[in-house]
């Protein structure tokens with residue numbers, strides 16, 4: 001018995017030295033175009049799923065049938081998610097095709113994580129994958145809007161999707177929105193006028209903004225302490241450019257040849 005234990009301990013010491021040495025000498029290919037061996041992928045997926053389950057189990061889920069929530073989710077989804085997770089009428093993008101692990105096509109039925117887990121993923125992101133932690137720029141009610149909208153998404157055709165996005169207030173989650181998007185067609189006419197937030201949900205509260213009734217119709221209980229005018233977009237994630245996908249409200253043109261890349265450089269593709 002004692003001997004077996006000694007052998008096992010020795011074997012595991014040798015194995016960890018081998019793994020460490022392999023990593024140190026660069027044998028692990030970190031290239032995103034080199035898939036993990038199936039066993040490594042399965043192990044990482046297990047660790048991810050168990051981690052999400054543990055961390056999301058006590059999250060209280062609000063009423064996801066709320067139409068205002070769904071509409072808000074549609075506008076934000078169209079602005080922040082389609083580059084990777086696609087939309088009805090958009091079959092593939094540069095990002096969706098080249099990330100590893102690959103982002104799920106959320107327009108397809110089959111996404112079956114429960115709402116609490118979905119909320120947790122959107123809020124916290126997933127390490128060492130392309131999935132950002134949206135909670136850094138978005139308050140919880142807007143994240144629930146995305147969760148509520150995602151439940152409807154697989155049932156929408158391109159026309160229904162565009163209509164729903166057009167009925168939303170576009171990219172709007174109370175501060176922290178990126179200006180790197182092509183916003184054309186994403187905001188309703190209220191965006192340009194003084195009543196910037198007229199499409200938001202009831203009771204939202206922007207204490208440091210000038211007009212007291214500026215945000216009539218926003219989401220209940222929202223506060224936007226970070227919405228100081230000058231630095232409105234500070235703290236955003238660089239590189240979440242969606243310029244390779246035209247917003248659905250403006251009729252998506254994924255085949256457009258010219259676009260700005262995440263590094264801010266604009267160029268044309270040859271074909």
Ligand code: HEC
Nearest residue numbers: 080081084099101102103104118121122126129130131146
């Ligand atoms: C830059 C690309 C990118 C963007 C933008 C992005 N995601 Fe993701 N997302 C990913 C990747 C990559 C994964 C897969 C991570 C993994 O499997 O480890 C993922 C995973 C997810 C998952 C879990 C899917 C599953 O496997 O169960 C959800 C839900 C999700 N994203 C929602 C969103 C929402 C909502 C938005 C917009 C607010 C968004 N994502 C924006 C790249 C992105």
